Amino acid sequence: MTKVRLQKVLAQAGIASRRGAEEVIRQGRVVVNGIVVTELGVKVDPHADRITVDRVTIAMVESRVYLLLFKPRCCVTTARDPQGRKTVFDFVPDAGARLFPVGRLDFDAEGLLLLTNDGLLANRLQHPRYGVTKTYEVAAMGHPTPAALDRLRTGVMLEEGMTAPAEVTVIGSSPRSTRLRIVLHQGWNRQIKRMGEAVGHPVLSIKRVAFGPLKLGSLKPGGSRHLKSGEVELLYKLVHLDKEQRNADG
Template identity: 55%
Template sequence: MRLQKFLAQAGVASRRSAEDLIRAGRVKVNGNTVTAMGVKVEPGRDLVEVDGREVKWNGEKVYYLLYKPPGYVTTLYDPQGRPKVIDLLKGVKKRVFPVGRLDYDTEGLLLLTNDGELNLRLTHPRYGVTKTYRALVKGVPDRQALHKLATGVKLEDGMTAPAEVKLLRLGKDTSILELTLREGRKREVRRMCSAVGHPVLRLKRTKMAFLTLKGLRPGEYRPLTKREVERLYALTGLKRDDS
């Protein structure tokens, strides 16, 4: 098994992040620092360490859906000492990591897993997995602003991909938009809305692919069903023995 795949399946990080750990010289195999990709290890026989700590192998994969409240970071470590989403999974003993990120002030649906390959496919634009957000924005977007959001907005890192946009509710000074994206850029919804003159006041992710927050309150979580995991695998073109 390739080292980066081992680290992902052991719940250390996503496969992409595991490769970064290897390049940074933070991983040792049998006492030797490894910095090149392609090194293979045998679970249960080879000693793998990250930052001097042994990585325990357990091939069982777990999947959880969390209703993230605002005021939590989705990183596993925060130098500012802010609350972390991982702190909400008090009954989960395995090490898991978030599938993508939600901003500190953003609430809503967040998946967490130790399945590195599925994590990668759910977040990579190539697989086009949809994420749906509900945004309370300042002002009332006109037809031109809605068209820009739907067809593409020019940001500092390039044009956004086409999105599905619905105007759900109009107020005197605010509006509620629903946006469905197939990209996963950093703070994309907030930057898109600001670019068309309607800054986001509150943001909630309501859906990822076919998954919703039904039955959950902020801070609550549940394991995915076997059927839900199978559907995610099918959606991203994975087979059970791929990861």
């Protein structure tokens, strides 16, 4: 493995921020392979070198991975399924890290699903405070009236309460159904299906086409790609995380 700066390894292990790790090194509290290190710029192999801080061996954290998957229909958003159904991880290549999904999509829904091992980012992306948008293309039975569309836009009463305002646009129709683009700022369980039922237009299909600034692009069902560094930065800015909090920047 390519060696990396000691202060970065300490930051990734959660010892301190990058700047804080530099101070820990200056204080002579870090030992690498039995030798006290006090100079900055020393590079180590975190998987081969023995590194201790205050005589405690540090535990390495996996490199952060961000994978965008086009979830196909008829698979569950879990690692295992008691019923033996396919899971999203049947379509994910070995990323060298234990990933988990950010949010979920129903068994019969398809579209964009983000998987990562970055718990801090994942938690904020799902927290209602940040209102990260999720965009869906939905086929609904029948032809909603302007009044029904207004109800979807302004709020529908469900078990949890009134849904938050949503952006709803008609993008197509057939003799028996209507295609809608729906942008949500919240993520209640089966929310779109229940909204459709509440206004008398049951949902026939759901496809998530965007999650915040991320889009499916040219991916096909079952396909995946790693996020670009710029996309990860956009997500961090979206939920007000800076580089000090990331502790994993280059």
